[in-house]
């Protein structure tokens with residue numbers, strides 16, 4: 001496809017610019033510079049241009065601001081459906097992002113763990129219900145039938161980057177299923193993602209699991 005090839009060339013050339021910047025910005029950490037390059041590789045730069053240039057999304061300067069890691073994970077989750085629809089229309093593939101790459105991207109976007117609050121488990125419970133997770137999934141066998149049960153221990157509950165990467169990979173399918181079932185894709189704001197993860201982490205640490213476990 002000619003358009004696809006033109007885009008690839010464009011991406012490669014903007015990628016080259018980003019690489020040139022890497023050598024200039026000597027003070028910044030390696031992770032942040034890797035994140036800068038990934039921002040180009042993962043197509044983010046197509047919609048998030050520097051301020052003053054037209055782009056489909058908010059300007060790069062608005063994305064790069066002090067924020068919590070879970071807060072950013074929530075923001076990334078929110079825009080999966082729009083981005084997936086845009087890429088689908090063009091016939092482009094969804095860019096996979098690994099946990100390590102997500103950590104670099106988070107660094108580049110100035111996300112800092114210390115800005116996330118201590119999770120509030122009670123609020124996390126409200127969030128779990130409000131965001132419709134249990135319409136598809138179960139928590140300790142109560143709720144929907146889509147795997148996984150959210151009380152199963154998961155390594156990605158322990159790290160914002162790993163969690164954001166998991167959601168990045170799977171959310172397009174969740175979005176499709178939500179559309180098919182006629183309810184809206186859940187969106188996150190403020191501390192909601194931090195609280196939800198706090199709840200899931202604590203639920204998964206509980207020993208009452210397995211088919212025989214009584215739901216609480």
Ligand code: HEC
Nearest residue numbers: 042043044046047056057058063075076078079082083086
């Ligand atoms: C197809 C265009 C498009 C692409 C590609 C895209 N975005 Fe976005 N992005 C948007 C739009 C539109 C918004 C604002 C509306 C929304 O949040 O859905 C947005 C919002 C965001 C926000 C939230 C900003 C805020 O203030 O809450 C973040 C963070 C973000 N994008 C990061 C990324 C990253 C990282 C990538 C690459 C992995 C990416 N975007 C790729 C269009 C895009």
Ligand code: HEC
Nearest residue numbers: 131132133135136137146147148166170173174177178186
């Ligand atoms: C509309 C149905 C639907 C809703 C709502 C939904 N999910 Fe999912 N979820 C899915 C499907 C389908 C998959 C399997 C997708 C896949 O593996 O590609 C999945 C997979 C997952 C996974 C496993 C991903 C992996 O890589 O192993 C987790 C964790 C998860 N969802 C958490 C949540 C949380 C938390 C919420 C609420 C904020 C939620 N889901 C809301 C349908 C849904």
